[in-house]
Amino acid sequence: MPPTAPHAIQDFYPDGFATCYGCGRLNAHGLHVRTLLDGELGIAEFTPRAEHTGVAGFVYGGLLASLIDCHAIGTAAAIAEQAEGRAIGDAPAPRYVTASLQVDFVKPTPHGPPLALRARVVETTARKSIVEVSITADDLETVRGRVVAVRIPASMGGG
Amino acid sequence: MPPTAPHAIQDFYPDGFATCYGCGRLNAHGLHVRTLLDGELGIAEFTPRAEHTGVAGFVYGGLLASLIDCHAIGTAAAIAEQAEGRAIGDAPAPRYVTASLQVDFVKPTPHGPPLALRARVVETTARKSIVEVSITADDLETVRGRVVAVRIPASMGGG
Numbered sequence: 001m002p003p004t005a006p007h008a009i010q011d012f013y014p015d016g017f018a019t020c021y022g023c024g025r026l027n028a029h030g031l032h033v034r035t036l037l038d039g040e041l042g043i044a045e046f047t048p049r050a051e052h053t054g055v056a057g058f059v060y061g062g063l064l065a066s067l068i069d070c071h072a073i074g075t076a077a078a079i080a081e082q083a084e085g086r087a088i089g090d091a092p093a094p095r096y097v098t099a100s101l102q103v104d105f106v107k108p109t110p111h112g113p114p115l116a117l118r119a120r121v122v123e124t125t126a127r128k129s130i131v132e133v134s135i136t137a138d139d140l141e142t143v144r145g146r147v148v149a150v151r152i153p154a155s156m157g158g159g
Numbered sequence: 160m161p162p163t164a165p166h167a168i169q170d171f172y173p174d175g176f177a178t179c180y181g182c183g184r185l186n187a188h189g190l191h192v193r194t195l196l197d198g199e200l201g202i203a204e205f206t207p208r209a210e211h212t213g214v215a216g217f218v219y220g221g222l223l224a225s226l227i228d229c230h231a232i233g234t235a236a237a238i239a240e241q242a243e244g245r246a247i248g249d250a251p252a253p254r255y256v257t258a259s260l261q262v263d264f265v266k267p268t269p270h271g272p273p274l275a276l277r278a279r280v281v282e283t284t285a286r287k288s289i290v291e292v293s294i295t296a297d298d299l300e301t302v303r304g305r306v307v308a309v310r311i312p313a314s315m316g317g318g
Contacts, residue, residue: 019212021219029210051188053178054256060180061257062190062225069221097213098220101262 008034009078010070012093017152022070033067035074035119037088042075042119042131048111059109064135067117068145069101072131075119076149079129096129096149109135109142127151167193168237169229171252176311181229192226194233194278196247201234201278201290207270218268223294226276227304228260231290234278235308238288255288255308268294268301286310 010023010033018026023033035042046067054060076096078088109115116136123130128150135143169182169192177185182192194201205226213219235255237247268274275295282289287309294302 017214019215021211021213022221024212027210027212029208049188051186052180053183053186054180055176056178060225061260062181062221062228065224065228065260065262066219066221069224098264100264101220101224101260103224103260105257105259 006036007089008036009074009081009088009093010034012089012091013077013095014092017095020070022066023074031063031066031070033070033074035071035078037075037078037082040079040120042071042078042117044071044074044117044119045114046117047114053111055108057111059111059115059137061103061105064105064109064143065101065103065145067115067135068103068133068143069098069147071117071119072133072145072147073098073149075133076121076124076129076131076147076151079121079124080151083124095152097152099128099148099150102146104144105142106144107140107142109137113137165195166248167195168233168240168247168252169193171248171250172236172254173251176254179229181225182233190222190225190229192229192233194230194237196234196237196241199238199279201230201237201276203230203233203276203278204273205276206273212270214267216270218270218274218296220262220264223264223268223302224260224262224304226274226294227262227292227302228257228306230276230278231292231304231306232257232308234292235280235283235288235290235306235310238280238283239310242283254311256311258287258307258309261305263303264301265303266299266301268296272297
């Protein structure tokens with residue numbers, strides 16, 4: 001499933017908003033979540049590090065919440081940009097922040113395989129978007145999330 | 160405000176359940192969240208590392224979600240133990256896992272000061288507890304969380 005655009009939205013966050021531990025390209029120690037677009041879908045992949053364990057053999061829930069957070073925010077930005085007629089990389093990306101985060105751990109997530117994240121904007125206004133995210137491991141859905149993402153005005157540097 | 164018991168509940172998780180990135184004493188790279196009891200209240204303190212930034216100057220939301228997750232789970236265990244007439248450290252601690260996690264980012268959390276976490280079990284049955292958590296920085300509440308914590312049966316090694 002090749003993405004529509006080869007670029008991750010996080011590569012185009014304004015520098016002042018690119019320090020995030022979860023997805024900032026300027027954070028040397030961070031997770032570097034990268035969100036691509038495939039049509040209306042935000043897609044990402046992440047392989048947890050050895051230390052990202054919860055109960056032995058399974059992925060830490062706080063990491064899964066972090067992935068959902070950053071990928072939802074990235075998807076909100078990428079879809080907003082698409083709606084404004086631009087592709088990722090045409091301009092500094094719009095920037096959203098998280099107002100709330102809901103995570104349901106449907107099944108334990110096995111530690112080892114790469115995780116696939118799929119996100120969809122289910123509601124949007126000029127001010128905020130609601131994004132639903134699903135995580136699968138070996139094609140089995142293990143986690144579902146829902147994020148309320150609020151757009152940072154361009155006047156505050158939000159792109 | 161001295162805690163009722165000097166021990167953190169996480170110090171007494173069974174070894175097989177002490178590998179958690181957020182709170183496991185056996186995870187060398189983890190966050191090492193430590194939950195003490197003060198009466199009915201679970202209390203913890205955590206100072207984010209330099210890299211735990213979100214938007215510059217503020218704490219990363221995924222870290223805040225992680226702290227809420229582990230501290231809620233620890234509080235559920237500590238309160239269950241207290242309800243069974245034991246103090247933390249009298250026996251291997253009961254062990255809970257997270258079924259769901261809700262986090263509301265009420266205000267941006269400044270990056271720098273130690274964060275104080277307070278958690279309270281608001282509903283409990285033999286099988287699960289619901290725990291509400293508040294995070295404050297410099298005495299200002301910035302984040303609220305709600306966790307559904309499910310007890311791992313002793314037959315599965317859950318203490």
